Amino acid sequence: MTPFALEIGVALLMLIVLGAGLIGGDGGRRRTGAITALGLVVLVAAAFTLRPWGSAGGGAFVSDRLARFAKRLFLGSTLIGVLASLSLPGEVFRRRATEYYLLLLSSLLGMMVLASARDLILLFVAFELMSIPLYALAGFRKREPEAVEAALKFFLVGTVSSAVMAYGLSFVYGTAATTALPGVARALEGQPPLLVFGLLAVLAGFGFKIAAFPFHMWVPDTYEAASTPFVAWLSVAPKAAGFVALFRIFLEGVGDQVTLWMPIIAALAAVTIVGGNLMALPQQNVKRLLAYSGIAHIGYMLVGLAAVSASGTAMVLFYLVAYVFANMGAFLVVEVVARSEGTEHLNGFRGLAQRSPLLAVAMLLFLLSLGGIPFVAGFWAKLYVLWAAAEAGLYWLVLLGAILTVVALFYYLVIARRMYIDPPTRPEPIPLAPTMALCVIVCVLGVVVLGLAPSPLVLAALRAASRLF
Amino acid sequence: MTSVPVLSIVTWAPFVGALLIMFTARQRPLAVRLIAATATAISAALSVYVFLAFDPEAGFQFYEKLPLVPSLGVSYELGVDGLNVLLVLLTSIIIVAGVFASWTVTVRSQEFYALLLALVTGVYGVFVSLDLLVFFLFYELAVLPMYLLIGIWGSSGEVRPRGLFAWAFRATGVGTKEYAAMKLTLYLLFGSAFILVGIFALYVSAGNASFSFLDAEMTAFDPALQRWVFLAFYVGFGILAGIWPLHTWSPDGHASAPTAVSMLHAGVLMKLGAYGIVRLGIELLPRGASGWASLVGTIACLNIVYGALAAMAQRDLKYVIAYSSVSHMGIVMLGAATLTEAGLGGALFQMFAHGIMTGLFFALVGLVYEKAHSREIARMGGFGRAMPGIATAFTLAGLSSLGLPATAGFVAEFMTFLGAWRSAHPWWLFPAVAGTFLTAVYILRVAKQIFWAAAAPDFPPLADARGPEWVALALLSFVLVFFGMLPALALGPIESGLAPVLLRLLP
Numbered sequence: 001m002t003p004f005a006l007e008i009g010v011a012l013l014m015l016i017v018l019g020a021g022l023i024g025g026d027g028g029r030r031r032t033g034a035i036t037a038l039g040l041v042v043l044v045a046a047a048f049t050l051r052p053w054g055s056a057g058g059g060a061f062v063s064d065r066l067a068r069f070a071k072r073l074f075l076g077s078t079l080i081g082v083l084a085s086l087s088l089p090g091e092v093f094r095r096r097a098t099e100y101y102l103l104l105l106s107s108l109l110g111m112m113v114l115a116s117a118r119d120l121i122l123l124f125v126a127f128e129l130m131s132i133p134l135y136a137l138a139g140f141r142k143r144e145p146e147a148v149e150a151a152l153k154f155f156l157v158g159t160v161s162s163a164v165m166a167y168g169l170s171f172v173y174g175t176a177a178t179t180a181l182p183g184v185a186r187a188l189e190g191q192p193p194l195l196v197f198g199l200l201a202v203l204a205g206f207g208f209k210i211a212a213f214p215f216h217m218w219v220p221d222t223y224e225a226a227s228t229p230f231v232a233w234l235s236v237a238p239k240a241a242g243f244v245a246l247f248r249i250f251l252e253g254v255g256d257q258v259t260l261w262m263p264i265i266a267a268l269a270a271v272t273i274v275g276g277n278l279m280a281l282p283q284q285n286v287k288r289l290l291a292y293s294g295i296a297h298i299g300y301m302l303v304g305l306a307a308v309s310a311s312g313t314a315m316v317l318f319y320l321v322a323y324v325f326a327n328m329g330a331f332l333v334v335e336v337v338a339r340s341e342g343t344e345h346l347n348g349f350r351g352l353a354q355r356s357p358l359l360a361v362a363m364l365l366f367l368l369s370l371g372g373i374p375f376v377a378g379f380w381a382k383l384y385v386l387w388a389a390a391e392a393g394l395y396w397l398v399l400l401g402a403i404l405t406v407v408a409l410f411y412y413l414v415i416a417r418r419m420y421i422d423p424p425t426r427p428e429p430i431p432l433a434p435t436m437a438l439c440v441i442v443c444v445l446g447v448v449v450l451g452l453a454p455s456p457l458v459l460a461a462l463r464a465a466s467r468l469f
Numbered sequence: 470m471t472s473v474p475v476l477s478i479v480t481w482a483p484f485v486g487a488l489l490i491m492f493t494a495r496q497r498p499l500a501v502r503l504i505a506a507t508a509t510a511i512s513a514a515l516s517v518y519v520f521l522a523f524d525p526e527a528g529f530q531f532y533e534k535l536p537l538v539p540s541l542g543v544s545y546e547l548g549v550d551g552l553n554v555l556l557v558l559l560t561s562i563i564i565v566a567g568v569f570a571s572w573t574v575t576v577r578s579q580e581f582y583a584l585l586l587a588l589v590t591g592v593y594g595v596f597v598s599l600d601l602l603v604f605f606l607f608y609e610l611a612v613l614p615m616y617l618l619i620g621i622w623g624s625s626g627e628v629r630p631r632g633l634f635a636w637a638f639r640a641t642g643v644g645t646k647e648y649a650a651m652k653l654t655l656y657l658l659f660g661s662a663f664i665l666v667g668i669f670a671l672y673v674s675a676g677n678a679s680f681s682f683l684d685a686e687m688t689a690f691d692p693a694l695q696r697w698v699f700l701a702f703y704v705g706f707g708i709l710a711g712i713w714p715l716h717t718w719s720p721d722g723h724a725s726a727p728t729a730v731s732m733l734h735a736g737v738l739m740k741l742g743a744y745g746i747v748r749l750g751i752e753l754l755p756r757g758a759s760g761w762a763s764l765v766g767t768i769a770c771l772n773i774v775y776g777a778l779a780a781m782a783q784r785d786l787k788y789v790i791a792y793s794s795v796s797h798m799g800i801v802m803l804g805a806a807t808l809t810e811a812g813l814g815g816a817l818f819q820m821f822a823h824g825i826m827t828g829l830f831f832a833l834v835g836l837v838y839e840k841a842h843s844r845e846i847a848r849m850g851g852f853g854r855a856m857p858g859i860a861t862a863f864t865l866a867g868l869s870s871l872g873l874p875a876t877a878g879f880v881a882e883f884m885t886f887l888g889a890w891r892s893a894h895p896w897w898l899f900p901a902v903a904g905t906f907l908t909a910v911y912i913l914r915v916a917k918q919i920f921w922a923a924a925a926p927d928f929p930p931l932a933d934a935r936g937p938e939w940v941a942l943a944l945l946s947f948v949l950v951f952f953g954m955l956p957a958l959a960l961g962p963i964e965s966g967l968a969p970v971l972l973r974l975l976p
Contacts, residue, residue: 373613374606383602383665390669398669402662406655413616413651421620421647455538462540 003054003063003116006047006071010109013039014102021098033086036101040079047072059180060119069317069464070115070244074237077324078108080439081233084332087433088227089339100140103133104233111241118252120169120179123245127165130241131158131209134234138226150225157218161208168201181252191260202249203264210242212302213272216295223291228338231287232331235294236324243301243320247313250305251468266306266397272299273400277407285344286334289411290327293370296408297323303397304385312388313465318457319385322377322450326369329443332436333363340430349415351424359430360419362444367412369447372405377450384458475515476531476547479557480593482511483564487586490579498578505568505582512593513561519549520558525965529599529683537603542672542679546600551966552752552817553596555959556737556744559824560596562948563736564589566941567729570832573839574622574727581622584614585729592733595741599682601668601749608664611738612657615722615730619650622727624838646725653722656708656715663705664745667698671753685753686969692756699757702750703765709742711798713772720779720791724844728835731787735794736828740820743801747816747970751805755973759808766806766889766897772799773904781911786837786844789915790830793870796904797823803901804885808974810967812888817963819881822869822952826878829866829945833859836938837919840931846915851924855931860920862942867912869949872905876953880960 002008016039021032047068055062082104110130117123135158139151173179175195176187188195207215223231250261276296283289297319304316334344336359341348353360369378382405386398432440450457486508490501519531529548536544549557567585574581587610594607623646672680675688690698704715711719719739723731751758758765776796783789801823804816836859837852838844853860869876872883882905889897934942952959 368613374609379606379609386665387669387672390666390673395666395670399662399666402665403659406658406662409658410651410655413654416616417620417647417651420617455540458538459540 003056003061005050006043006075007109007112009043009046010105010112013043014105014109017098017101017105021102030086032098032101033082036105037079037082037086040075040082044072044075044079047075055118057119057122059182060122061113061116062118063116064467065464066244066247066467067116069460070240071112073240073317073321073324074108074111074115077233077237077240077328078104080324080328080442081229081237083435084229084232084328084335084439085227086435088229096140100137103137104230107131107133107137107238111237114241115244117245118181118248120172120181120184123248124166124169127209127245128162130238131162134158134238137230138222138234140230141225141227144225146225150222154218154222157208157215161205161215164208165202165205168198168203168205171195171198171201174198181248185252196260199249199261200264203261206242206246206249207268210239210246210298211295212268212298213275213295216272216276219295220288220291223294224285224287224344228287228331228335232328232335235290235327235331236320239294239298240320240324243305243316246305247316247465247468251308251313262306262308262392265302266394269299269302269306270397270400272296272302273404274299277404280411281407283411284346286338286346286349286415287331287344289346289415290330290334293408293411294327296404297327297370300382300385300401303389303394303401306394306397307385307388307392309388309392310462310465310468311391312385313468314458314461315381315384315388317461317464318454319381321457321461322369322381322447325443325446325450326366326376326378329440329447330363330366330370332439332443333359333366336430336432336436336440346415346418347425349418350422352419352430355424355427356429356432359432359440362440363419364416365444365447367415369451371409371412373409375448375451377447377454379451380454380458474533474547475519476549476557476597477533479512479515479519479561480547480590480597482515483508483586483593484590487583487590490583490586496579498575501579501582502568502572505586506565508586509561509564509568509589512589513565516557516561520554520962523549523551523554523962525551525961528969542677542681543602544600544681545598545603546681546683547597548599549597551962551964551968552748552970553744553966554962555817555821556596556740556824557593559740559821560589560592560737562944563732563824563828564729566828566832566944567732569937569944570732570835570941571727571729572937574729577621581618581727584618585733588614588618588730588733592737592741596744600680601671601682601685602680604682605661605665605668608661608741609658611741612654612661615657615726615734616650616654618730619646619653619722619726622730623650623725624727625725643721649718649721649725653718656718660705660708660715660742663701667701667705667749670694670698670701682748682753690754690756692760695754695757696760697757699750699754699761702754703746703761706742706745706750707802709739710746710802711739711742711772711795712768712802713775713795713799716772716776716795716798719795720788723791723794723831724785724787728831728839731791731831731835732828735791735831736824739794739798740801740824743798743805743816743820746802747805747813751808751813752970752973755970759974759976762806762808762892763894766803766892766894769799769802769806770897770900772796772802774799774900774907777904777907777911781907781914784846786846786849786915786919787831787834789846789911790827790834793830793908793912794823794827796908797827797870799904800882800885800901803897804881804888807885807888807892807897809888809891810964810971811884812892813967813970814960814963815881815884815886815888817966818877818956818959819885821959822877822881822949825945825949825952826866826869829862829942829949830870832938832941832945833863833866836934841928843928846918848927849919849925850922851920852931853920854924856920856933858933858939858942860916862946863920864916865946865949867916869953870912871909874953875950877949877956879953880956
């Protein structure tokens with residue numbers, strides 16, 4: 001099996017969606033969406049059954065365990081995102097449904113190539129292929145000024161970060177005289193200052209993409225203005241792709257010199273956790289709140305990266321999966337509630353437990369998972385990441401991370417209080433579209449099953465990470 | 470030992486009850502209560518059996534082990550020894566009494582009982598689990614339902630803040646149930662952060678890839694590590710045990726919580742903190758414990774005196790009892806800090822005695838509040854005539870609380886004082902004894918005002934306890950006197966549980 005099998009599949013799906021859109025006309029919105037969803041179901045099934053091993057392009061493109069783990073994650077989360085998008089009201093699309101799904105798929109293609117790239121040029125191209133459709137998608141509701149502003153902000157920050165990264169890569173190439181990651185690792189042995197500077201610039205570039213603390217400012221505005229199913233996907237899939245690329249560069253590409261980065265990444269993790277959590281505290285808009293809490297979660301994942309070990313990397317992978325279910329689920333419930341209540345303010349959640357008890361339980365599970373409470377996925381995610389940090393001797397980071405989960409729990413409990421303690425403003429239950437209900441159920445299952453039986457995924461993540469060390 | 474997983478049944482029966490309540494007994498309040506009563510009765514009956522069948526010679530008993538994540542050394546491992554067998558019994562008594570004492574909860578009673586039972590599973594689990602990670606899981610399960618239980622079914626304080634900082638109290642909503650629920654949850658989770666770091670430190674430094682307590686017990690940890698890990702455990706568990714100055718969640722939380730939750734929290738959960746310090750702190754880290762003993766004991770003395778003085782100053786009946794818990798937990802911590810056989814025995818016995826006593830107190834306060842709709846001491850008076858049963862039980866609890874012989878409180882306090890006198894710091898005895906004197910002052914004053922003083926004018930005719938409520942009062946009063954008369958029943962297991970601890974404390 002060719003190592004490109006899944007990528008070819010995504011490209012074919014793009015062509016099919018394009019064709020369906022061309023012959024579609026006005027009624028095409030549902031059809032292109034359904035075709036995309038079906039195609040993704042096939043691709044997810046293929047990702048779990050096919051064995052596209054091997055490498056191509058002289059080692060520039062590999063399909064190893066890490067890449068396959070990441071691709072399953074990307075495909076699965078995109079499927080949830082597309083399914084959730086199916087229930088978007090028609091005026092969002094305005095006959096541009098084909099564009100929406102095509103952009104989503106091309107960004108997905110970028111992520112999948114990124115997960116396999118072991119060459120700096122391929123990595124950069126894949127990164128741009130992932131990022132540029134996101135700018136367009138963020139401004140998809142182009143008649144709303146907030147969406148345009150958010151897209152512009154996202155675009156400017158994104159291109160600047162790409163430029164910084166490209167600048168850094170030029171130093172890396174200039175010193176190492178190769179773009180292949182193993183060659184970079186070899187060149188780094190004497191720790192030439194220009195190479196170190198180049199990698200630092202690359203790290204800053206990634207910082208923008210994964211929204212680590214000092215590089216996070218585009219996140220809340222973009223999340224607030226863009227359509228929520230897209231935001232649910234934006235908040236997980238590109239972040240996951242960013243982390244996989246970080247693993248490639250800073251674990252594989254840096255080789256034995258990895259201890260050089262440990263303190264920097266640990267410090268980045270610490271400020272991201274503190275900053276994200278503290279800024280989430282005063283938020284009254286649920287999407288902004290989740291945006292800041294998402295920044296804090298990136299900080300926890302960086303803790304696992306700072307541990308610089310196979311278990312640390314595996315724990316980040318586990319964290320990403322748990323985060324996909326919990327964060328997407330939470331955003332989707334926000335979408336359901338906001339569409340019914342007409343507001344994204346916290347007050348929209350008042351008395352939800354008495355209006356739609358099951359939806360409230362689902363949201364509570366997502367919040368508990370994000371807060372890191374036992375018996376749901378997020379607990380194991382946080383626990384494993386902190387555990388890896390403890391093994392690496394970073395006890396101060398463990399304590400900091402554990403204490404800040406208390407801050408995080410405060411704002412999650414504020415939502416829980418609205419849902420369970422405050423009385424409802426209106427008695428009728430909240431309407432729920434069937435595809436949306438399906439997505440929420442999938443997310444609940446993910447959160448609960450991973451919370452009760454984390455072992456299989458932990459083992460899979462450990463296997464995926466083992467090759468990097 | 471036995472093939473029947475007795476401890477698992479004790480632990481999970483309430484949880485099964487909670488699930489049954491959530492899924493079957495919709496809108497049928499009586500069925501909800503019957504399921505709750507049955508589930509807790511099963512646990513209670515089995516924990517009485519465990520207590521009676523407990524063999525003081527045999528170390529860990531009723532042992533169960535089931536690997537959960539073998540690659541990481543996590544397993545579901547349960548067992549009782551002399552340290553926790555009494556606490557399991559205590560939990561059972563309090564929860565049975567709690568279910569009966571909150572028989573009258575009608576607002577969303579289905580969710581109330583489901584959460585309460587889930588909480589109890591967490592408490593049982595913490596006491597019986599021998600795997601540090603599973604222990605931590607149960608700990609979190611025992612903390613979180615509290616937020617909703619207090620936030621939804623709690624009651625806000627009616628005595629408004631006065632004095633210099635009244636504006637700040639009003640601005641943050643001090644005294645409201647929402648404030649109390651959030652404060653309690655965040656404090657306890659803050660503590661759990663320290664516990665988690667401590668557990669990881671033990672796991673990593675033991676190096677045998679196992680979270681089992683039994684494996685950790687075999688390891689002699691480096692003294693420098695012991696010192697800081699003990700401190701982490703002391704802060705983490707100490708918050709739950711209400712050590713000064715990290716105790717402030719406790720009066721607010723206990724005063725705002727509904728009756729059964731106050732009983733369970735003050736009666737059992739605070740003991741859970743003290744149990745953690747004895748089990749993980751002193752038993753696993755003897756060098757750390759002896760290094761910090763003088764600090765722990767001194768803070769315990771502050772707890773005793775400060776808690777008693779604060780209780781004297783309260784105008785709200787529930788706050789008096791809540792601060793008395795802070796004071797009495799000081800006696801537990803003092804006993805533990807003496808690191809002597811008498812002191813540690815006194816601490817463990819006081820956990821049990823105070824659990825029963827404070828459970829009784831909160832049940833009584835709940836009944837008084839439910840009938841008179843007031844917690845303000847100055848407004849009430851002469852209730853002894855209308856509710857003689859409640860008055861008698863309150864006086865009994867009060868006498869045990871100030872350490873009258875023939876009640877369980879006496880044995881516990883006497884042993885603790887003896888331990889304090891024999892410890893490295895005999896002066897600890899004086900604040901401790903002063904504390905019992907202050908307890909007498911505030912308890913008797915409150916009892917006199919509410920029950921025996923001239924009748925207050927502005928109350929309608931009041932009723933005494935009724936039907937199911939009597940079950941709670943009679944059960945708790947009986948246990949309080951029974952163990953006061955026959956302390957040897959409890960002291961046997963306690964001594965057997967302390968033997969390995971004392972052995973490890975030897976230099």
